[in-house]
Amino acid sequence: MIRLEKINKTYFGAQPLHVLKGIDLQVNEGEMVSIMGASGSGKSTMLNILGILDNYDSGNYYLNGKLVKDLSENEAADVRNRTIGFIFQSFNLIPFKTAMENVALPLYYQNVNRKKRNQIAMEYLERFGLKEWADHYPNELSGGQKQRVSMARALVTQPKVILADEPTGALDSKTSAEVMQILREVHETGITMVIVTHERGIALRTDKIIHLKDGIIENIEINNPDSIDFSKEIK
Amino acid sequence: MFDFDGIHEIWQTITRNKTRSLLTAFGVFWGIFLLVVLSSTGNGFENGLMQQVEGVTPNTAFFFTGETSEPYKGYQKGRSWSMQMADLEAIKETFPCVKAISPEASVWSSEDKNVIYGSRGGSFSVKGVLPEYNTIEKSKILKGRFINDTDISANRKVCLLGKKVYETMFERGEDPLGKMVKVNGIYFQVVGVIRSYTDNVNINGSIDESVILPYTTMQQVYALGDKIRFFAIVADDETPITDIEEDLKQLIKQRHDIAPTDEDAINSFNVSEIFKAFKGLFFGIHILIWIVGLGTLMSGIIGVSNIMLVTVKERTREIGVRRAIGAKPKDIIGQVLSESLLLTTLAGLVGLCIGVGIMAIVGSITANMPSDNMMFQEPYMSFKAAVAATVIVIISGLLAGVLPALRAIQIKAIDAIREE
Ligand SMILES: Nc1ncnc2c1ncn2[C@@H]1O[C@H](COP(=O)(O)OP(=O)(O)OP(=O)(O)O)[C@@H](O)[C@H]1O
Ligand SMILES: [Mg+2]
Numbered sequence: 001m002i003r004l005e006k007i008n009k010t011y012f013g014a015q016p017l018h019v020l021k022g023i024d025l026q027v028n029e030g031e032m033v034s035i036m037g038a039s040g041s042g043k044s045t046m047l048n049i050l051g052i053l054d055n056y057d058s059g060n061y062y063l064n065g066k067l068v069k070d071l072s073e074n075e076a077a078d079v080r081n082r083t084i085g086f087i088f089q090s091f092n093l094i095p096f097k098t099a100m101e102n103v104a105l106p107l108y109y110q111n112v113n114r115k116k117r118n119q120i121a122m123e124y125l126e127r128f129g130l131k132e133w134a135d136h137y138p139n140e141l142s143g144g145q146k147q148r149v150s151m152a153r154a155l156v157t158q159p160k161v162i163l164a165d166e167p168t169g170a171l172d173s174k175t176s177a178e179v180m181q182i183l184r185e186v187h188e189t190g191i192t193m194v195i196v197t198h199e200r201g202i203a204l205r206t207d208k209i210i211h212l213k214d215g216i217i218e219n220i221e222i223n224n225p226d227s228i229d230f231s232k233e234i235k
Numbered sequence: 236m237f238d239f240d241g242i243h244e245i246w247q248t249i250t251r252n253k254t255r256s257l258l259t260a261f262g263v264f265w266g267i268f269l270l271v272v273l274s275s276t277g278n279g280f281e282n283g284l285m286q287q288v289e290g291v292t293p294n295t296a297f298f299f300t301g302e303t304s305e306p307y308k309g310y311q312k313g314r315s316w317s318m319q320m321a322d323l324e325a326i327k328e329t330f331p332c333v334k335a336i337s338p339e340a341s342v343w344s345s346e347d348k349n350v351i352y353g354s355r356g357g358s359f360s361v362k363g364v365l366p367e368y369n370t371i372e373k374s375k376i377l378k379g380r381f382i383n384d385t386d387i388s389a390n391r392k393v394c395l396l397g398k399k400v401y402e403t404m405f406e407r408g409e410d411p412l413g414k415m416v417k418v419n420g421i422y423f424q425v426v427g428v429i430r431s432y433t434d435n436v437n438i439n440g441s442i443d444e445s446v447i448l449p450y451t452t453m454q455q456v457y458a459l460g461d462k463i464r465f466f467a468i469v470a471d472d473e474t475p476i477t478d479i480e481e482d483l484k485q486l487i488k489q490r491h492d493i494a495p496t497d498e499d500a501i502n503s504f505n506v507s508e509i510f511k512a513f514k515g516l517f518f519g520i521h522i523l524i525w526i527v528g529l530g531t532l533m534s535g536i537i538g539v540s541n542i543m544l545v546t547v548k549e550r551t552r553e554i555g556v557r558r559a560i561g562a563k564p565k566d567i568i569g570q571v572l573s574e575s576l577l578l579t580t581l582a583g584l585v586g587l588c589i590g591v592g593i594m595a596i597v598g599s600i601t602a603n604m605p606s607d608n609m610m611f612q613e614p615y616m617s618f619k620a621a622v623a624a625t626v627i628v629i630i631s632g633l634l635a636g637v638l639p640a641l642r643a644i645q646i647k648a649i650d651a652i653r654e655e
Contacts, residue, residue, distance in 0.1 A: 054649050080559060080561050081560060092555075092559075094553050109562050
């Protein structure tokens with residue numbers, strides 16, 4: 001599903017910073033992997049490249065078998081809209097839209113009519129136990145609820161890949177466990193997932209942990225997440 | 236882009252910050268409102284003034300004699316001369332385009348009461364005219380008839396009374412027709428009552444305050460002889476009066492042995508030039524009004540543009556998120572442009588409606604005022620101007636959105652994630 005070949009990325013700030021130094025990575029369809037590493041090791045940079053939010057300097061990135069390189073703004077927007085779902089640490093919900101409207105927004109950019117997209121959005125909210133909160137605005141929701149809304153928004157277009165940058169970073173351990181449980185359930189429907197995290201407890205709930213250090217993949221750890229009781233809090 | 240769904244989406248962002256949107260829209264509202272009110276007011280004055288001038292047929296010129304200023308054919312300069320009825324006949328023959336021609340002679344009385352009927356009396360001017368005078372200075376016959384050809388040929392001692400003269404000399408509702416009125420010591424039979432078309436334009440004093448006699452009777456009674464010092468002509472609509480004004484003067488000069496180059500012997504002025512001057516004046520006023528209105532509108536538009544720029548900056552994150560979940564640059568441009576367009580158009584239309592509404596009220600108030608010589612009539616904006624204003628608002632709404640829209644598409648999806 002995702003294949004990275006010798007990806008390099010340098011930020012040209014005050015002084016050039018070589019962040020990714022030849023990343024090779026393969027994530028298979030339906031796989032759930034996590035990326036760990038020290039702060040500044042390039043996790044977010046890598047995830048942004050995967051999400052076509054940022055471009056890379058050299059190497060090749062194949063998504064769903066297609067080379068993602070030098071896409072136009074429109075092509076990139078289309079791929080993001082249809083193939084990828086994003087979950088952010090800070091939720092990034094639109095404050096003046098209700099939970100339902102937030103979830104429905106990606107469908108707006110697919111020109112789905114309002115009735116239809118609100119109906120689909122409701123189905124997803126219901127699935128995440130947020131039916132009663134559909135008409136609430138983000139500032140009326142708890143962190144866990146907000147993250148569930150944002151997961152619903154990520155899934156509403158039925159993407160192939162979910163990219164999550166520290167999805168539990170702003171949540172307490174109990175809510176983190178709930179969120180992970182949901183992600184796990186989503187994963188079981190066959191969606192590929194890449195999660196950036198600082199917390200080992202989260203990483204252990206994924207199939208593979210990719211350890212990033214100074215812009216290269218240090219090692220890949222294989223887990224057996226099925227042995228973990230997901231209802232337990234994360235330490 | 237402009238479907239209902241899109242409007243809902245845009246409306247949501249506009250109403251999110253209601254106070255700001257209202258304040259922003261106010262500039263545009265005010266610009267259009269001002270434009271409507273000023274332009275309607277300008278129209279009101281123009282209509283009012285034009286109605287005043289309507290009392291005189293536009294294609295009219297007046298001629299009056301003066302002393303000659305050049306010696307010619309043995310005559311000294313400084314000669315006093317006058318025209319005769321025969322001159323008027325000659326003019327009619329030479330210029331078939333002359334529709335009406337009439338001399339006018341006036342006599343003012345120094346007496347306290349020169350017009351007397353029964354125990355009543357008053358001091359009024361006395362005018363002598365030909366029947367055709369009625370088409371030169373428009374008037375309304377309230378009772379009876381105007382001077383006719385028989386009055387002229389028979390030097391009949393008949394008269395018309397101006398409205399004020401009638402009101403002074405007779406009881407309210409009393410029938411004056413056939414009554415004998417004493418004017419400067421001589422009795423005349425009243426054949427009509429006349430009112431001027433408007434109070435503001437008169438030739439040699441208001442018709443309302445005059446007693447009108449047949450010209451020939453006047454000449455006879457006041458021993459004027461066959462002398463004409465003042466006459467007026469109306470040309471048909473195909474012939475601008477200015478085209479014949481000079482030729483006509485030359486004809487008269489020739490008939491009276493006056494040097495063709497003599498500028499002072501015969502003078503004239505024509506109404507069409509006055510009309511033109513008024514039209515020019517109001518054209519200038521309208522241009523001024525549009526400059527003021529559009530200037531105000533412009534500052535309103537710049538206000539909208541400015542606020543939208545700030546808004547776009549504030550919405551960096553929101554726009555970034557939209558980009559991340561699949562909004563294309565054209566979606567973002569469309570959204571910002573539509574927001575600006577919707578805000579401006581709404582504000583403009585509200586300004587237009589309120590302006591038109593207020594002027595409709597003002598118009599109906601002035602229309603109901605009893606005076607029939609209002610200087611202010613039908614203060615309404617022309618439909619064309621309203622359409623133009625609307626089009627300008629729409630275009631400027633789009634223009635106001637251009638800069639903010641360009642700024643908005645600079646925002647990349649990644650900015651949403653970075654800006655914590
Ligand atoms: N737009 C940018 N311009 C310049 N340097 C950047 C930019 N974005 C990130 N960096 C730098 O690149 C490095 C990697 O950043 P990145 O965000 O990928 O780290 P991270 O692994 O996600 O760290 P964290 O765990 O703190 O989120 C950091 O040193 C950061 O300062
Ligand atoms: Mg990061």
